[in-house]
Amino acid sequence: MNKLLIGLICLLALAQAGCEKDGFAYKLYEPTIDDVDSIYLSATDKMMIADGQATLNFIVEAYRTVRLPSGKDSLEFIDYRKLPSGSLKIIEERSGREVGLSYSTTTIPFDTVKFHAEIGGTKSATKPVALRAKPADPAKVYVDVIFHVWELNTTHSSYDVSSYQPVKLEQLKEGIAYMNSVINNQVGKSPNGAKANIEFRLATKNQAGQTLPEPGFNRIIYSDNVKVNPLATIFNVSDFIAFINTNKATMIWNPKQYLNVQVIPSGANNSMGTVYPAKQLAPQPGQQAILGVTGTAVNDDDFILDYANACVGLPRTMLFPGIERKIELFRFIGTFYGLYTPSYSASRLYSDLCYDTRKFDGQDKRNSYSFALKVGLDNEKYVADNAMDDSRYPTLLNSITADQVARMRAVMARCPGRMNAKNQ
Structure with a gap:
């Protein structure tokens, strides 16, 4: 019984020794702006009422290209929120204004507004959204x-x-x-x-x-x-x-x-x-x-x-x-x-x-x-x-x-x- 107990203790010690890092520096992947080479932007709708309440809450996804063992390239998702603050910009192209992650308006300066997202030198496709006048309230x-x-x-x-x-x-x-x-x-x-x-x-x-x-x-x-x-x-x-x-x-x-x-x-x-x-x-x-x-x-x-x-x-x-x-x-x-x-x-x-x-x-x-x-x-x-x-x-x-x-x-x-x- 004592020999068995001593043997188990030795095995446990060896297992713990095998789990030591042996000087290897483990580090989780941290994305950088330069890693981003593809961006998806959804304006979430094809039209919007210009009443100041209706809002486009943009959906943005960033990706980097990685080489698979097969030799093929694949897109890997990047959490853009881990990039430095201000890395993501969403631009309304007709006005040239940066709008942030949401957009609403009370005016109709254009019949259609157009948006794209950019991180560093990478841009998403442009997404158009038609503006509608606020409908008159029907009789109660x-x-x-x-x-x-x-x-x-x-x-x-x-x-x-x-x-x-x-x-x-x-x-x-x-x-x-x-x-x-x-x-x-x-x-x-x-x-x-x-x-x-x-x-x-x-x-x-x-x-x-x-x-x-x-x-x-x-x-x-x-x-x-x-x-x-x-x-x-x-x-x-x-x-x-x-x-x-x-x-x-x-x-x-x-x-x-x-x-x-x-x-x-x-x-x-x-x-x-x-x-x-x-x-x-x-x-x-x-x-x-x-x-x-x-x-x-x-x-x-x-x-x-x-x-x-x-x-x-x-x-x-x-x-x-x-x-x-x-x-x-x-x-x-x-x-x-x-x-x-x-x-x-x-x-x-x-x-x-x-x-x-x-x-x-x-x-x-x-x-x-x-x-x-x-x-x-x-x-x-x-x-x-x-x-x-x-x-x-x-x-x-x-x-x-x-x-x-x-x-x-x-x-x-x-x-x-x-x-x-x-x-x-």
């Missing part, structure tokens, strides 16, 4: 919202008092308030962000004109009675949809007066079955047809009164987002008003029928759903920030664009079943 409108909140009966066998969380009025207030701030351009600095001038508010009265005990809150207690198949062991979204359609006189309030939001027990991975607008009133002089809405309505009563056409389906989990996360409702409500997720689609003009939104292809291997940084359809990088982005994945969700505002307002004014805006 109001939308009364009623949340039909489905709560499991406490007598149901699956109800667990230790884990079940009932929805509270404070959650609805928080969700509405944050949505209003996003769509009215009070949160983000997106290059084409705009103000919808819409105020969603919790309804104060029911269909009979009686004051609601809790504004915007219609609590519905459910049990096995909603199941299409009484023998089913779980509840499906389709069960709630069928029950709503069977009892629509009480469960879908007048769509011309209210925005009906059905808060259904489900996760955010469910599309919830809300359909896009099917009909629009014929355009009046000065109006254009709403892209993607193929039917023509006879009048403002020409719509189907059912869940798919007159309700917003909201997964219940959206009201429980987790610690330090916002309650973000707009993606589901935006769908009701004709907006699409800004990602690649071959079936729609501009993918989402809005020219000024930034889109990416989810099938492009450069786009990871683990990060908000995306590579757009134009091969330029940007940080996803649109409120219609898929909220299951990283994105800022803090803005909608001028074209999205115009589309949403048009649907709200001219698509029966969605025409629930009020002037006061």
Whole structure:
């Protein structure tokens, strides 16, 4: 035993001796300005509103050329932030002005501004950005919202008092308030962000004109009675949809007066079955047809009164987002008003029928759903920030664009079943 112990000690001593540097000076690679021989610059958008709030937050990447053992050259990423301060310069070429890592303006001295990045004697390709005038704010409108909140009966066998969380009025207030701030351009600095001038508010009265005990809150207690198949062991979204359609006189309030939001027990991975607008009133002089809405309505009563056409389906989990996360409702409500997720689609003009939104292809291997940084359809990088982005994945969700505002307002004014805006 003693011989074994002595042997182990000797081996340990030899191993430690072998780990000594023996005088070799180890040093991590530190980049220098002269190492940089390639620079990538993304202006992050092809256009920008000149309102002083919209901002281009440039993305810059620096590279050096290294020779591989195979004899081929390869570009290796360099963290330009480790270079001496002031090494990176971003220049607006039309004015010759150095602008730093972000750019905004309140004037339109040129129809297009042009940027390049430079480090030492190396320059990036020039990236042009078209300037747009700030759109005039549309007239303010109001939308009364009623949340039909489905709560499991406490007598149901699956109800667990230790884990079940009932929805509270404070959650609805928080969700509405944050949505209003996003769509009215009070949160983000997106290059084409705009103000919808819409105020969603919790309804104060029911269909009979009686004051609601809790504004915007219609609590519905459910049990096995909603199941299409009484023998089913779980509840499906389709069960709630069928029950709503069977009892629509009480469960879908007048769509011309209210925005009906059905808060259904489900996760955010469910599309919830809300359909896009099917009909629009014929355009009046000065109006254009709403892209993607193929039917023509006879009048403002020409719509189907059912869940798919007159309700917003909201997964219940959206009201429980987790610690330090916002309650973000707009993606589901935006769908009701004709907006699409800004990602690649071959079936729609501009993918989402809005020219000024930034889109990416989810099938492009450069786009990871683990990060908000995306590579757009134009091969330029940007940080996803649109409120219609898929909220299951990283994105800022803090803005909608001028074209999205115009589309949403048009649907709200001219698509029966969605025409629930009020002037006061």
